[in-house]
Amino acid sequence: MDLEDTLLMMPGPVPVAPRVLRAMSKPMINHRSAEFAGIYTDCREILADVFQTKNDIFLLSGSGTAGMEAAVGSVAGNGDKVIAIENGKFGQRFKDLAALYAEVVPLEFEWGLSVDLEKVKEKLEEGAKAITLVHNETSAGIMNPAAEIGKLAKKHDALFIMDGITSLGGDVVKVDEWGVDIAIVGSQKCIAAPPGMAAVSVSEKAFEAMNGMKKRLYYNDLKAYKKSGDKPKPETPYTPAIPLFYALQEALHIVKEEGMEARIRRHRALSEAVRTAAGAMNIEMFPQLNEYSQYSNTVTAMKSPAGINGEDIKNDMKKRGVIIAGGQEHLKSKIFRIGSMGNTTPRDVLSTIQQLEIVLKKRGYIDSVGAGTEAATCIIDRL
Ligand SMILES: Cc1ncc(COP(=O)(O)O)c(C=O)c1O
Structure with a gap:
């Protein structure tokens, strides 16, 4: 073939434009430099429009799942309840992931069936630190009601963690309006960059929740991303996948041009x-x-x-x-x-x-x- x-x-993964492929062959740079900071800042600015948010955005060198793990593991620990909505393979993944860090409250629907908002409400009424949702459940081809779940989460004071891995960059996603505390996108989907990067937006409320955490993630700790991202020359905590950054920046320019x-x-x-x-x-x-x-x-x-x-x-x-x-x-x-x-x-x-x-x-x-x-x-x- x-x-x-x-x-x-x-x-x-989706096809990437030749100019995106070419971008990956540029020389390596110091990742603690003004050049890298410029690329990071440029990507974050374009992503803010994609996410429709004023929240901080971080770029992780890892696929979408790394972003999902960073989200749950950064805000929920031992004894915290996390409601995990599942109506497909990726909702199941969020549930399995949450179970590693917190006390998971599964809310399962048959794969391909719609989420029942009444049941979401019932679970939230019992109290939870966070609720996870896959906005666009790729395994079943269904778009879940993120705005409605965001409203319910806010009412019950639960953090709303949303996998927007196959919706962000291709469909309407309004992170701020919907009250999404942590949203995640993968590079190899609607943004049309190569696989291997995840972008994660984080609200103030989510950062506050991180402050109370006794045990922290190491590699994908979003608090560490915040500390590095807030520097006058923004950077990532550890060496980023520089060729993938180049590619993502180019792919985001295509998004902006369209x-x-x-x-x-x-x-x-x-x-x-x-x-x-x-x-x-x-x-x-x-x-x-x-x-x-x-x-x-x-x-x-x-x-x-x-x-x-x-x-x-x-x-x-x-x-x-x-x-x-x-x-x-x-x-x-x-x-x-x-x-x-x-x-x-x-x-x-x-x-x-x-x-x-x-x-x-x-x-x-x-x-x-x-x-x-x-x-x-x-x-x-x-x-
Ligand atoms: C909705 C959704 N969430 C999560 C993932 C996992 O992302 P990755 O394979 O980039 O880790 C995928 C991948 O297809 C997905 O479609």
Whole structure:
């Protein structure tokens, strides 16, 4: 397989622009220097717009999970209760992570089902130091009601920790307005940088909670990030992944050049195009929505059509040069997922849909190709 000729349509990593790749080949610099401080500051300023926040933002050299661990481990310790909302693989990860540091109060929903806000309210009424939510649950293709949960958390004085790993940079996220105390994004998703970096925003209230902690994380301690980040020449506590910083800065410049409004519009239109095409091919969406949830605008999770294994669809697509994702854990083979995040173009989506039609026709699920592409085009042409 020629990697340079492969269309990556996964929910991360996503293709990165040639100028982002080139940025990584620049010479190394002293990470305690004005040059590094300039890059860090530039990234933080652009991310403030992506996050819609005035909170501090830190850049961790580590994937999204490092950011999730930093968030929970920095504010919650022995005996602290953390409510962990789960309706997919990454909600489960937050729960497992929280259990390592605190007393976890699981709030589990079947993967792909919507979060029941009444149950969230009930748990919060029992008292908790923090509540975790995955905003865009990538494993199930569902967008969870972050604004509503933020309101409830505030009312019950719990810190709101939100994984925005596959929503920030691609869809509407309002950290300050929604009262998100700690929000996390991963570099390899909507921002379209290489994998290996996480950005984390932290509110004053979250910093105050850190002050009372007896045991601290070491490597990903957000208090240490604050101390280094507040220096006149901002830096990170330990040696950062400098090539990834270069790449992230370049990727963020692309985000800024497009503008967040246009970027969100594009993400929304492209995912709607995938959903509409799926409908035209008789493929059902996987998530079950309620009045508060939505389909994800960055990844589309679809049920495998009757009689076809989702893994076969994924493998057939790969043979045709398009990399999509299957289901995770018990959803393996039952669903398949198409990412449309990062710098994905209408042409990328149309090529993917065309190949999917060919795969489904060859497997006998549809009689002819064209309906999906036609349906997707109608949405895309509105852009
Ligand atoms: C919603 C969500 N949270 C967390 C993660 C984990 O991020 P990483 O693989 O960068 O550690 C992912 C990765 O796909 C994700 O989609």
